[in-house]
Amino acid sequence: MNQSSGAREIILLGLFLLVFGSVPFIKQSDYHLMLANHVLIWGMFAVAFNMLFGVTGMLSFGQALYYGLGAYSVGLVVKNYGSAMFLPALGLGLVLTIVISILVGLLVIRLSGVYFTVLTLAFGQLAWQITFRWYRFTGGDDGIQGIMPSGLLENHTVYYYFTLALVVVSIWFLWRVANSPMGLVLRCIRQNPERVRFLGRRVRRNQLRIYVISSFFAALAGGLMAGVTNSIHPDMFYWTSSGEVILMAVLGGIGQFFGPFIGATVIIVIQDVVGARTEYWSLIIGIIMMIMVLGMPKGLVGEIRGLMARYAAGKVNRG
Amino acid sequence: MEPVLELRNVTKSFGGLRVTADVSFSVAPGSISAIIGPNGAGKTTLFNQITGYLKPDGGKILFQGKDITNLSTREIVTLGMARAFQVTSFFPEETVLDNVRVACLSQMNKTRNLLKSVSVFNEATDQAFKILESIGLQNVADRAGFELAHGDQKLLDIGIALALQPKALLLDEPTSGMSPEERLLTRNLIKRLWKEFSLTLIFIEHDMDTVFGIAQTVRVLQMGRLLAEGSPEEIRRNPEVITAYLGEEVL
Numbered sequence: 013m014n015q016s017s018g019a020r021e022i023i024l025l026g027l028f029l030l031v032f033g034s035v036p037f038i039k040q041s042d043y044h045l046m047l048a049n050h051v052l053i054w055g056m057f058a059v060a061f062n063m064l065f066g067v068t069g070m071l072s073f074g075q076a077l078y079y080g081l082g083a084y085s086v087g088l089v090v091k092n093y094g095s096a097m098f099l100p101a102l103g104l105g106l107v108l109t110i111v112i113s114i115l116v117g118l119l120v121i122r123l124s125g126v127y128f129t130v131l132t133l134a135f136g137q138l139a140w141q142i143t144f145r146w147y148r149f150t151g152g153d154d155g156i157q158g159i160m161p162s163g164l165l166e167n168h169t170v171y172y173y174f175t176l177a178l179v180v181v182s183i184w185f186l187w188r189v190a191n192s193p194m195g196l197v198l199r200c201i202r203q204n205p206e207r208v209r210f211l212g213r214r215v216r217r218n219q220l221r222i223y224v225i226s227s228f229f230a231a232l233a234g235g236l237m238a239g240v241t242n243s244i245h246p247d248m249f250y251w252t253s254s255g256e257v258i259l260m261a262v263l264g265g266i267g268q269f270f271g272p273f274i275g276a277t278v279i280i281v282i283q284d285v286v287g288a289r290t291e292y293w294s295l296i297i298g299i300i301m302m303i304m305v306l307g308m309p310k311g312l313v314g315e316i317r318g319l320m321a322r323y324a325a326g327k328v329n330r331g
Numbered sequence: 332m333e334p335v336l337e338l339r340n341v342t343k344s345f346g347g348l349r350v351t352a353d354v355s356f357s358v359a360p361g362s363i364s365a366i367i368g369p370n371g372a373g374k375t376t377l378f379n380q381i382t383g384y385l386k387p388d389g390g391k392i393l394f395q396g397k398d399i400t401n402l403s404t405r406e407i408v409t410l411g412m413a414r415a416f417q418v419t420s421f422f423p424e425e426t427v428l429d430n431v432r433v434a435c436l437s438q439m440n441k442t443r444n445l446l447k448s449v450s451v452f453n454e455a456t457d458q459a460f461k462i463l464e465s466i467g468l469q470n471v472a473d474r475a476g477f478e479l480a481h482g483d484q485k486l487l488d489i490g491i492a493l494a495l496q497p498k499a500l501l502l503d504e505p506t507s508g509m510s511p512e513e514r515l516l517t518r519n520l521i522k523r524l525w526k527e528f529s530l531t532l533i534f535i536e537h538d539m540d541t542v543f544g545i546a547q548t549v550r551v552l553q554m555g556r557l558l559a560e561g562s563p564e565e566i567r568r569n570p571e572v573i574t575a576y577l578g579e580e581v582l
Contacts, residue, residue: 185446193436193452194445196425200433203422210382210420211437212408212495221445 021187025180032176036169045172047284049240051277052179053233058260058272059186060229065258066266067190068222069202070121071129073254074136077116078109078227080143080249082234087156087244088149095162102235109231110224117223121216124205133251140249155245159238175236182229183273189225190269198222230257259297263304265311274313333396335360335499335531336381341390343373343380343555350376351387352555358499358548363525363532365542367566368552369576374535375417377552378501382414383407395498413497415488417504417535423477427468430476430487432459434494459494465524466490482513486520493528502534506541518544539577543567551576 035048057079064070085105089097120131143150150156165171189195197218200208205215238244247253256279257272264275279297286293308315334357343351350373358364366374379385381392383404392400399407422430435455436442450456463469466486471479476487485505492500505521506514518541525532525545536542542549542563549566551558553576559569566572 188448189445191448191450192445193433193442193447193449196429196433196436196449197442199425200422203424204420207416207420207422207491209404210408210414211434211491212405213437213442214405 025184029176029180033173036172042168045168046240047280049172049175050237050280052175053236053240054257054260054276054280055273056179056182057230057233058257058264058276059183059269060226060233061257062261062266062269062272063186063189063198063222064226065261066268066272067195067202068198068219070124070219070223071258072120072132072223072226073129073251073258074132074134075227075230075257076249076251076253077132077136077139078113078230079234079237079253079257080139080246081105081109081112082231082236083238083244083248084143084150084156084234085231086235086238087159090159090238091156095160095166098159098161098165098239102232105231105235106228109227113224113227114220117220117227121219121223133254136249136251136254140246140251143246143249150246153246155243157243159242159244161239165239171239175240178232178236182232186225186229187269189222194218194221259301261311263301263311265314267310268313268317271311271313275311278312332360334358334393335395336533337391337393338381339391339393341377341380341387341392343376343385343387349555351380353390354552354555354557355390356550356557356560358531358533360498360531361529362547363522363530363545364534364548364550365546366533366535366550366552367537367539367542367576368558371554372552373555374552375503376555378414378503378535381407381501382412408495411496411498412501413492413495413499414501415485415492415503415505417507419481419484419488421476421484421487421491424475426473426475427463427479427487428456428459428472431462431490431494432456434491435459435462438495462490462494465493465527466520482509482517485509485517489521489524493524496528497530499531499533500528502532504535504537506536506538514538514541517541521545 032048032052036045039045061075064072082105085108086098086101089101089104116135120128120135123131144153160166161171165174197208197213201215201218208215234248260275260279261272262275263278264273265271282297283293286296304311310318336358339355341351341354354377368374376385380387383399383402383406387400391398394407394410394412397410399410432449432455435458436452439455441452441455460469463472466489468483468486468490471483476484479487489502489505502521506517509517521534522545524530546563548560549563550560551566551572558575559566559572561569
C-alpha cells in the first residue's frame with residue numbers, strides 16, 4: 013500500500029468515526045439513534061453482500077437466510093436462557109452461519125449465473141418457511157419480542173457504540189479482503205473464470221470462501237439488529253430482506269467498495285422521511301430505483317466518481 | 332533427452348466426429364514448434380486436451396515424464412504449463428499491471444492471503460514489471476485491459492501466461508487479427524521470449540511467415556490426424572501437405 017492511499021484510508025476512517033460517533037451527542041431522540049444503528053448495520057450487510065455480488069459476480073438472492081439466522085440465534089437463546097446470554101448467542105449465530113454457509117455454499121456454487129441466484133433464493137425461502145411454520149420453537153409469525161442485551165449493553169448509547177465498533181472492524185476487514193491478492197482473484201473470477209483456472213487457481217474454492225465470509229457478516233448484521241429492535245420476526249428470512257440488500261448495493265454502486273454503504277444510507281433515510289408522510293414510500297423507492305438503473309447504472313458513488321474524474325481530466329486539459 | 336511433452340495415440344470424438352485421431356508426437360525440451368492445419372483440423376482441441384480443459388477419450392499425455400491425461404487444468408498449470416488463447420483472454424476491468432500481477436501472485440502461491448494489500452507484495456510487482464517490459468507494455472501498466480488495442484491485448488494474454496514462469500508455453504494463434512507490421516513485431520517478440528525465458532514453446536498459427544520464420548519443427552493436422560511432422564523445409568516440400576493445406580503458392 014502506498015503512503016497516499018494509506019493516508020486517505022485514515023482520513024476516511026476518521027470522518028466515518030466523527031459522523032457516526034457524534035450521533036449520540038446531537039440526536040434529538042432515541043429514534044435518531046435507532047436510525048443511525050439501522051444505517052450502520054444495513055451498511056455493513058450491504059458492503060459484505062457486495063463482496064459476493066459486485067466483486068465476485070455471484071448474485072445471491074438468499075442472504076436473508078444468514079441475516080435471519082443471526083437474528084434468530086440471538087432471539088431464541090435470549091428468550092430461553094435470559095439476557096445474560098446475549099453475547100454468546102451472537103457468537104453462536106456466527107458459528108452456525110459458518111457451518112451452514114459451508115454446507116449450503118458447497119451446493120449453490122456448483123451453479124452459476126441465474127441458476128445460482130434462484131438456488132440461493134430457494135434456500136432462503138426454505139428457511140423462512142421453517143421459521144414461519146415451526147410455531148412452538150420460533151414463535152411463527154408472531155416472532156419473538158423483548159430481546160434485551162444484558163449489562164452495559166442495555167443502555168442504548170452503549171449498544172450503539174458497540175455496534176459502531178463491530179461495524180468499523182467488519183468493514184475494515186472487508187476492505188482488506190477487497191484489496192488483497194484474494195480480492196484480486198475474486199475480481200478476476202467475475203471477469204473471466206476460465207482464465208483463473210489457467211492461472212492454476214481453484215474458482216469454486218474461492219467462491220466458497222467469499223460466500224462464507226459474506227454470509228458471516230450478514231449473520232452479524234441480523235444478530236446486531238435483534239438488539240436494536242428488541243424483537244425479531246420471520247420476515248427477516250423472507251426474500252424481501254435479500255432483495256433490500258441488493259437494492260442498496262445497486263443504488264450505491266456495485267463497482268465501488270463503499271457504494272453499498274451509501275446505498276443503504278439513502279434507502280433508510282428515504283424510508284424514514286417519506287414513510288413519515290405517506291404509507292406509499294415503497295412507490296418512491298421504486299421510482300428512484302427505476303431512475304437509477306436507467307440513468308445512473310454505476311450507482312450513486314460510481315456516477316459521482318465518474319463526474320469527478322471527468323472534472324479533473326477537464327481541468328488538466330484546460331490548464 | 333527426455334521430451335517435455337509427449338502425446339501417445341491421443342483420441343477424442345465429439346459425438347460421431349473424430350476431432351483428434353490417434354495423434355502421437357513428442358516435443359524436445361527448449362524447442363520451438365508450430366502446429367498448422369486448415370480450420371477445423373483439431374488444433375485448438377488438441378491444446379484443450381494438453382491443458383486438461385478437455386479429457387481425451389483415449390491415449391496418454393505426458394508432461395516431463397508425468398502422466399497428466401486425467402489431471403485438472405489447475406494441476407497441469409501448477410506443473411509448469413501455461414497457455415494464451417485464440418480468442419484473447421484476460422481480465423478486462425483490471426489494470427494491465429494487475430492482469431500480470433495476479434498471475435505472478437498465483438505462481439508465488441500468495442493468492443490465499445486476504446489481509447495484506449496486493450501492493451505490498453514487492454516481489455510480485457517487480458516480476459510483473461519485468462514481464463511487462465519483456466512484452467513492451469510497461470508504458471500502459473496503469474490502463475485497464477479493455478482500453479488496449481487488440482494487438483496489445485494479445486500480448487497481454489501472452490504476458491499473463493509468461494508470468495506463471497512456465498516450462499512449456501502454448502500459444503494459440505498469437506498473431507491472429509493483427510496488421511502485417513504487428514505480426515512481424517510479434518513474430519520477433521515470440522522468438523525473443525522463447526530464448527529469454529528458456530521456454531519450450533508450441534504455437535498454433537495460420538500466418539506462414541511466422542510459422543516458417545521461427546519454428547524448428549512444424550506439425551500438420553488435418554481432420555484430427557497428424558498428417559506430417561518435420562523441419563520447415565521438409566513440410567514445405569511435403570506433397571501431401573501441399574495438397575491438403577499449403578497449396579502451390581507457398582513454394
